[in-house]
Amino acid sequence: MASTSDDRAVHPEHLHCLADAERAAAAVLPAAVRDFLAGGSGAEVTLDANRTALDRVFVVPRVLRDVSACTTGTTLLGRPARLPLALAPVAYQRLVHAEGELAAARAAREAGVPFTASTLSSVPVERLTALGGAVWFQLYWLREAGRSLDLVRRAEDAGAEAIMLTVDVPWMARRLRDVRNRFALPGRVRAAHLAQGPSAAHRTPSGPGHASALAAHTAAVFSPALTWSSVEALRERTRLPLVLKGILAAEDAVRAAACGVDAVVVSNHGGRQLDGAVPSVDALPEVVAAVAGRCEVLLDSGIRSGTDVLRALALGASGVLVGRPALWGLAVGGEGGVRRVLDLLADEFRDALGLAGCVNAAAARELRTVRHDG
Template sequence: MGHGDEVTVDRAHCLADLERAAASALPAEVWDFVAGGSGAETTLDANRRALDRVFLVPRVLRDVSRCTTAATLLGRPVPVPVATAPVAYQRLVHPDGETAAARAAKAAGVPFTASTLSSVPIEEITAIGGTVWFQFYRLRDAERSLRLVRRAEDAGCEAIMLTVDVPWMGRRLRDVRNRFTLPDHVRAANIEAGPTAHQRHADASSVAVHTGEILSSATTWSSLAALREQTRLPLLLKGVLSAEDARRAAEAGVDAVVVSNHGGRQLDGALPSVDALPEVAAAVGDGCEVLLDSGIRSGTDVLRALALGASGVLVGRPLIWGLAAAGEAGARRVLDLLSDELRDALGLSGCDGVEAAKRLRTFVPA
């Protein structure tokens, strides 16, 4: 399979179909970069197993003839409680990269989260016209960091998502073994960076080396407080698994916490995100919204997240599968499938909408 029109998406009936198409379309080392996790990939695998352990207790004799997936995220109406997760260097998997993915998100009516390490400049992404959130890594240089926030604001981003679980990149052994290096046409378009990410290293991923050179490993609660003062945009904190951290974040004025273990790509052995979700949701109460990231693969997973206290979810790897398989059309198919599957799951569980889903009981076997 190749890119673009060579792959039809109408025969993709679930996200796993697009995963297989992407695996066939991509070079092996690029697929490893997308699919892999850190260490022994314990947390990567556990994310999926944990979601599959969450069983829903459906209700009956409910009128679901007008079942809707409509919701709000950060106070804005959305047709489905989904946003794209930030994923770096999307031109690795398709020539149009973030541009195509952002167009797909706009067409689906969901927020697109542009990474600091996007391979397309933020201005080109916001020019597409959809809702764009900017995922922000603090850089070692504080002035450069502030300029990056201002640039996102000036470009028209509607929220800032500070990622806090990457003091440095986790040891992703697939990339280490592959001595993974970015091709020349794929660059961190939002930051002035040296050539490190394009230089092959003897026993390391060049992406990890590059990230270690530019990102701050000294991001603290004081950093969060400063960012809250520096921007009036809604602020999300991504990478939270601890209820105590979530409560403190809400008290610090964040608008949402994203319960995430970075898709199993940072601390191997970290708690599966869905297992952390109920305590985090209880800890913040009405203090801020709670989103779930890491492992979402179906509309049923979205329903599970809602029932466990989330306002919505972020979807990362599946969007990249769609992008790799068929560009913008593939990415759009991912989002359409999630919407269709969520509506199906809502109705079959006796819920006429997202608010009813939040009252649904769940059962996790011992």
């Protein structure tokens, strides 16, 4: 569990932006866990580019509009949400706090936004849905396709409201921070939805190697044979809204809409898969144009402020996924820390809406943007 020594801990109320949360989490997390959360693949070019690309998007605000009653509410996958965002699927959250996903899901429930439970969650989906909030279930396609469909059935039975299939991980990319740290899960943290027992994810690599213990474990479990036929089979199998996460090419977005998915997430996995992949926000406008309203489009990777949420909406997204910042809040203050992160995003988004002359999220989608490449 994260260190909480008095000389380094920061109370969530003292966080005034998400950068504060990042710094506070870095002060209390063990170095290897901090690197696991923060790191990207390869030389981390895409990881850095996600942030740079978002900062190059400038919104053209409107004026002389009555914004005295700004509202941040919207709908995601046909259901109401207090903000146009959901918490992204992040694995093994008990690495940073003893309650892990339970604390984060409670915070999401109180904030009125969906929580996405990962296949690699350290808390089972049944305990998360029992909290009463909106829970989406993220699925990694496993080598045994029947096990994948069993997980879908399990999520349905538990009361999950959507299935999010991650499509950009045939195997985990080389993440050099984890390789150098010889990163492995501590014995107290396990993937609650996968078979228990000895796992490569818990063994420290014994030789120089080219992969972390987690990468070796996922290579043994994840299927590199995930194809469009798998998506079609999943679409036929589940009655729940289906989301594909990891779409960057417009052609893939068109194919996804043709398969009947309810949403795509434009994402490069937070810079953790193909290094050199296009920043997600740069791919967003083309994907939005390609699907032409046939499914929702969400943006993932690099969201760090309410202004970023406004940028995403102005570029045509229905909403965003927020990943690392929620883990920073979790590390700093458990449920209270995640709630503080979500409160900050809500305050910043409401502020950005009003200052841009928008009374709600729908109005934000009508804003123009200018890209500054200087």
